[in-house]
Amino acid sequence: MTEQTILAADQIGARAAETPEALVARLAQAGRAAQRELARTSDGQKAAALRAAAAELRQAEPAILAANALDIAAGEAKGLSGAMLDRLRLDSGRLAGIADAVEQVAGLADPVGEVISTSERPNGLQLSRVRIPIGLIGIIYESRPNVTADAAALCLRSGNAALLRGGSEALHSNRAIMAAMTAGLTSAGIPAAAIQLLPTQDRAAVGAMLTAAGLIDMIVPRGGKSLVARVQADARVPVLAHLDGICHTYVHAAADPAMAARLALNAKMRRTGVCGSMETLLLDTQFPASAEVVRGLLDAGCELRGDARARALDPRVLIASDEDWDTEYLDAVLSVAVVDGLDAALDHIAAHSSHHTDAIVTGDAAAAERFLAEVDSAIVMVNASSQFADGGEFGLGAEIGIATGRLHARGPVALEGLTTYKWLVRGTGQARP
Amino acid sequence: MTEQTILAADQIGARAAETPEALVARLAQAGRAAQRELARTSDGQKAAALRAAAAELRQAEPAILAANALDIAAGEAKGLSGAMLDRLRLDSGRLAGIADAVEQVAGLADPVGEVISTSERPNGLQLSRVRIPIGLIGIIYESRPNVTADAAALCLRSGNAALLRGGSEALHSNRAIMAAMTAGLTSAGIPAAAIQLLPTQDRAAVGAMLTAAGLIDMIVPRGGKSLVARVQADARVPVLAHLDGICHTYVHAAADPAMAARLALNAKMRRTGVCGSMETLLLDTQFPASAEVVRGLLDAGCELRGDARARALDPRVLIASDEDWDTEYLDAVLSVAVVDGLDAALDHIAAHSSHHTDAIVTGDAAAAERFLAEVDSAIVMVNASSQFADGGEFGLGAEIGIATGRLHARGPVALEGLTTYKWLVRGTGQARP
Numbered sequence: 001m002t003e004q005t006i007l008a009a010d011q012i013g014a015r016a017a018e019t020p021e022a023l024v025a026r027l028a029q030a031g032r033a034a035q036r037e038l039a040r041t042s043d044g045q046k047a048a049a050l051r052a053a054a055a056e057l058r059q060a061e062p063a064i065l066a067a068n069a070l071d072i073a074a075g076e077a078k079g080l081s082g083a084m085l086d087r088l089r090l091d092s093g094r095l096a097g098i099a100d101a102v103e104q105v106a107g108l109a110d111p112v113g114e115v116i117s118t119s120e121r122p123n124g125l126q127l128s129r130v131r132i133p134i135g136l137i138g139i140i141y142e143s144r145p146n147v148t149a150d151a152a153a154l155c156l157r158s159g160n161a162a163l164l165r166g167g168s169e170a171l172h173s174n175r176a177i178m179a180a181m182t183a184g185l186t187s188a189g190i191p192a193a194a195i196q197l198l199p200t201q202d203r204a205a206v207g208a209m210l211t212a213a214g215l216i217d218m219i220v221p222r223g224g225k226s227l228v229a230r231v232q233a234d235a236r237v238p239v240l241a242h243l244d245g246i247c248h249t250y251v252h253a254a255a256d257p258a259m260a261a262r263l264a265l266n267a268k269m270r271r272t273g274v275c276g277s278m279e280t281l282l283l284d285t286q287f288p289a290s291a292e293v294v295r296g297l298l299d300a301g302c303e304l305r306g307d308a309r310a311r312a313l314d315p316r317v318l319i320a321s322d323e324d325w326d327t328e329y330l331d332a333v334l335s336v337a338v339v340d341g342l343d344a345a346l347d348h349i350a351a352h353s354s355h356h357t358d359a360i361v362t363g364d365a366a367a368a369e370r371f372l373a374e375v376d377s378a379i380v381m382v383n384a385s386s387q388f389a390d391g392g393e394f395g396l397g398a399e400i401g402i403a404t405g406r407l408h409a410r411g412p413v414a415l416e417g418l419t420t421y422k423w424l425v426r427g428t429g430q431a432r433p
Numbered sequence: 434m435t436e437q438t439i440l441a442a443d444q445i446g447a448r449a450a451e452t453p454e455a456l457v458a459r460l461a462q463a464g465r466a467a468q469r470e471l472a473r474t475s476d477g478q479k480a481a482a483l484r485a486a487a488a489e490l491r492q493a494e495p496a497i498l499a500a501n502a503l504d505i506a507a508g509e510a511k512g513l514s515g516a517m518l519d520r521l522r523l524d525s526g527r528l529a530g531i532a533d534a535v536e537q538v539a540g541l542a543d544p545v546g547e548v549i550s551t552s553e554r555p556n557g558l559q560l561s562r563v564r565i566p567i568g569l570i571g572i573i574y575e576s577r578p579n580v581t582a583d584a585a586a587l588c589l590r591s592g593n594a595a596l597l598r599g600g601s602e603a604l605h606s607n608r609a610i611m612a613a614m615t616a617g618l619t620s621a622g623i624p625a626a627a628i629q630l631l632p633t634q635d636r637a638a639v640g641a642m643l644t645a646a647g648l649i650d651m652i653v654p655r656g657g658k659s660l661v662a663r664v665q666a667d668a669r670v671p672v673l674a675h676l677d678g679i680c681h682t683y684v685h686a687a688a689d690p691a692m693a694a695r696l697a698l699n700a701k702m703r704r705t706g707v708c709g710s711m712e713t714l715l716l717d718t719q720f721p722a723s724a725e726v727v728r729g730l731l732d733a734g735c736e737l738r739g740d741a742r743a744r745a746l747d748p749r750v751l752i753a754s755d756e757d758w759d760t761e762y763l764d765a766v767l768s769v770a771v772v773d774g775l776d777a778a779l780d781h782i783a784a785h786s787s788h789h790t791d792a793i794v795t796g797d798a799a800a801a802e803r804f805l806a807e808v809d810s811a812i813v814m815v816n817a818s819s820q821f822a823d824g825g826e827f828g829l830g831a832e833i834g835i836a837t838g839r840l841h842a843r844g845p846v847a848l849e850g851l852t853t854y855k856w857l858v859r860g861t862g863q864a865r866p
Contacts, residue, residue: 036783039807119828125817127827132809134839217839238671238840259862266864350469372857374472376565384558384860393865394560394856395552406567406650407671408841411856423827423844424805427817429692431699432826 020200024208027163027196028215031136034193035161039133043110045189050106050153053184057099057149060180064095067176068145075169087143088169098149098177101398105153108397111415112159126426131419133159135217138209140165140231142223145173151222152181152195154400158418161194163216165209167223168201210235220401225328240413242378242404244328244354245275247386250345250371251293252362253286259383260289260361261296266385267359269300273330275402276357276389280325280335282345283310294336302332309338325352342367346374353377355404357389378404378411453633457641460596460629461648464569467626468594472566476543478622483539483586486617490532490582493613497528500609501578508602520576521602531582531610534831538586541830544848545592559859564852566592568650571642573598573664575656578606584655585614585628587833591851594627596649598642600656601634643668653834658761673846675811675837677761677787678708680819683778683804684726685795686719692816693722693794694729699818700792702733706763708835709790709822713758713768715778716743727769735765742771758785775800779807786810788837790822811836811843 018026038046057064068090075085090098116129137155139162141147148166155162166174178197186192198205209216213236220240221231228243249267251260267278281297283290291313298304298316305320306313317336324335325348339345349358359381360371368382379389391399391412399412409417451459471479490497501523508518523531549562570593572584581599588595599607611630619625631638642649646669653673654664661676682700684693700711714730716723724746731737731749738753739746750769757768758781772778782791792814793804801815812822824832824845832845842850 036807036809039809121826121828125821125826135809238838256862262864263862270865368859372859374469376469376472376568377855379856379858381858382860383862384858385864387865388558388858388860388863393554393558395554405671406853410854420839421843422810423812425812425814425817425821426801426805427815427821429689429696430817430821431695432703432818432820 020202020204020208023200024163024198024205024212025215027193027198028136028212030193031161031163031196032215034191035133035135035159037191038156038159038161038194041159041190043112046110046157046159047106049185049188049190050102050157052188053149053153053181054099054102054106056180056184056187057095057102057177060176060183061092061095064173064176064180065090065092067172070172071170078169080169084143084169088145088173090145090173094146098146101146102149102153102181105150105157105398108157108415110157110159111419116421123430124428125430128424129421130424131416131421134418134420136161136163136215137418138163138165138212138216138219138237140206140209140219140221140223140227142167142227143169144222145170145177147222148174148177148197149181150398151220151400152178154398154415155418156185156190156194158415160418161196163196163198163209165198165206171201207234210237213237222401238408240401240403240405240409240417242275242354242356242402244404245277245356245389245402246279246326246328246352246354247276247356247389248280248282248349248353248358249278249386250282250339250349250358250360251284251287251290252342252345252360252364252367253284254364254367255284255287255361256363257289257292260287261293263359263361263383263385264293265296265300267387268297268302268334269332270385270387272332274387276387277330278334278359278386279328280337280352282337282339282348283313284342284345285309285338285340290338297334302334304334304336306336307338310336313338328354342370346371349375349377356402357381357386359384359386378402453635453637453641456633457596457631457638457645458648460626460631461569461645463626464594464596464629465648467624468566468568468592470624471589471592471594471627474592474623476545479543479590479592480539482618482621482623483535483590485621486582486586486614487532487535487539489613489617489620490528490535490610493609493616494525494528497606497609497613498523498525500605503605504603511602513602517576517602521578521606523578523606527579531579534579535582535586535614538583538590538831541590541848543590543592544852549854556863557861558863561857562854563857564849564854567851567853569594569596569648570851571596571598571645571649571652571670573639573642573652573654573656573660575600575660576602577655578603578610580655581607581610581630582614583831584653584833585611587831587848588851589618589623589627591848593851594629596629596631596642598631598639604634640667643670646670655834671841673834673836673838673842673850675708675787675789675835677837678710678789678822678835679712679759679761679785679787680709680789680822681713681715681782681786681791682711682819683715683772683782683791683793684717684720684723685775685778685793685797685800686717687797687800688717688720688794689796690722690725693720694726696792696794696816696818697726698729698733700820701730701735701767702765703818703820705765707820709820710763711767711792711819712761713770713785715770715772715781716746717775717778718742718771718773723771730767735767737767737769739769740771743769746771761787775803779804782808782810789835790814790819792817792819
């Protein structure tokens with residue numbers, strides 16, 4: 001696999017001398033036309049099409065794994081890190097997991113057509129608001145090839161078309177997965193343009209997607225912080241994303257000591273690389289068992305960086321710098337501060353939270369309710385591990401991502417977040433006086 | 434009133450040598466701090482504060498009308514058009530209307546705290562989604578001084594802070610109205626920074642508002658097309674707006690002739706300058722009374738611009754150019770096309786609608802339901818005048834505007850559209866396995 005063959009493969013589906021803007025416009029228009037057809041597709045037909053896509057993914061295992069082997073070989077030649085190669089690698093079990101996930105999405109309830117509200121006006125007009133698909137969703141992602149199937153399935157289940165742009169390292173894997181998905185969907189009568197993979201790795205095409213207002217209705221970036229930051233900075237299309245998961249756990253004076261130690265350990269150490277992992281622990285100065293909570297984390301191999309009062313709890317706690325309070329470690333590292341009561345905890349969280357997930361541990365119901373009311377994050381928890389911040393754990397069946405913006409959808413976003421609504425007005429000839 | 438005194442007045446509240454960006458950041462931070470306090474304010478307290486503001490507006494009538502007289506004099510000196518002066522002018526009756534509107538908003542149900550959904554997970558976690566304010570809303574508007582009170586009241590009622598930037602022609606009126614509103618609100622314990630008027634007419638300050646991502650959560654432009662277009666083009670903050678109201682009425686083959694003539698006349702001619710007025714009439718080739726509908730509009734003084742088949746209906750119909758199908762006249766002018774059935778009507782609407790409001794007139798229930806399902810506009814109507822596209826007519830009590838974007842809120846936007854939600858998770862010590 002040479003760089004040259006990769007470049008040649010990049011040109012599949014892109015027309016000679018077509019600018020990235022023209023390419024994105026052409027695919028987006030095809031996607032929008034397909035979406036208009038999708039809007040007329042029944043719930044059962046969409047579910048059947050996704051089951052057919054899952055079957056094709058299983059059947060195409062040899063082709064998909066062969067394509068993945070090309071990506072892995074190219075990645076090794078390029079010197080990708082072991083972690084990156086692991087994210088990229090598919091095997092029989094992982095591919096079965098991808099197909100299973102598509103089948104699970106097929107089994108989710110279709111949000112389209114749900115009546116959100118109804119009313120009748122004094123003049124007899126009947127009003128209702130009904131859920132409809134958003135339209136064409138752009139997905140920009142990095143090296144995990146499973147996103148190709150996951151994101152396409154969620155978009156399609158909710159009646160949206162999807163235009164995907166995966167990472168160049170996963171190019172062959174993504175194309176093979178997309179080919180199988182498309183074969184399954186079209187066999188069930190879904191137009192092929194309902195899900196499309198951008199046929200170029202030209203970075204200018206990402207810029208063209210980000211600025212395609214009126215053509216792409218929403219962009220969902222899936223990947224690391226630098227990808228999300230670039231998308232948020234450059235997009236002229238609405239973006240659904242979270243940049244950081246700087247999640248806090250506040251151990252209140254009235255917390256049960258054993259629960260506090262257990263939840264702190266789980267919130268940080270269960271998986272340190274997920275966006276819902278705790279990055280800052282706030283210990284109430286009145287909480288009597290802070291030293292034990294700190295010791296539990298240190299003994300589990302977590303590096304602690306604390307303020308003066310936190311460092312007094314255990315000599316192994318390192319000195320925190322100002323930046324530590326605004327850092328998402330995604331690692332076995334945690335900042336720890338001792339705070340003077342609920343108000344100080346709320347102030348710290350207001351100043352430093354990324355508005356993803358923040359939690360309190362307390363046996364005091366009034367303190368819990370104040371925390372729930374006043375912390376302004378997408379997810380606010382009482383007596384639970386912040387690692388529950390996940391669409392599956394919330395019972396949504398799947399998630400396209402977690403959003404920390406303020407509009408449209410917040411927290412784990414699944415099918416409902418991929419819909420919007422319209423107002424239907426049924427009259428009998430009413431003219432406005 | 435000289436240009437110099439206006440410039441001097443512009444500097445009130447703006448600090449010497451403060452850049453527009455620094456000014457907007459300072460006011461936005463004050464607004465955000467006030468909003469955190471507002472979030473703790475009860476429904477009753479917010480309602481009482483708005484009633485106090487309405488009382489202050491009534492009491493301040495002499496001061497507000499005197500300020501308005503300064504604006505009118507300056508506007509006349511500047512040679513503003515009669516229509517602009519009319520929009521600017523306040524009198525005792527109009528001011529009473531402004532105060533009444535604030536009082537009506539006080540009487541609306543508070544959306545904050547509403548539980549949107551609840552669920553319990555198998556592990557015992559209790560999930561709920563509750564409505565919360567969006568945060569700090571930026572309002573950018575033109576010459577109508579009533580927007581100062583209207584928009585501030587709607588933001589405050591839904592627990593949001595507001596940063597307002599009115600047109601320079603209404604500077605003194607806006608300041609006088611804001612002073613009265615602030616006096617009322619603060620007398621009821623609301624922080625003054627909850628509603629603020631930008632103390633400068635420097636156009637760069639508008640740019641600073643539009644790019645204040647992270648400081649201003651949403652911008653609502655209220656005004657003409659050029660204002661909205663500028664805001665949509667330059668904003669890095671989410672915008673809730675509609676640019677155009679290119680609204681269609683399609684008269685289906687099975688329409689009642691008298692109803693069709695009555696609704697077409699009302700949709701166009703009741704008020705030609707509102708965004709919900711019809712701009713294109715589509716007549717089905719099978720509808721037998723098209724000539725009567727056309728005649729009714731012409732006889733009422735409407736200029737009609739049609740395709741060849743529409744011109745054949747009446748010699749007074751002028752020739753439509755290609756641009757006519759994409760033009761919002763906001764005047765007694767209408768484009769008219771004869772179409773070959775429902776599919777052709779749907780295609781025309783898909784190609785030319787601004788996704789604001791589109792209507793069908795028909796006695797055929799199946800055609801009506803297809804139109805409702807397939808027209809992808811914020812509001813879709815059957816057998817009703819598109820002029821009903823209005824928050825008041827929809828029973829929302831008021832509206833901050835009509836949105837034609839696809840995310841967050843569509844159609845008439847009132848208090849609910851000024852809220853977002855957060856997830857509350859109540860546990861009893863659950864750690865994630």
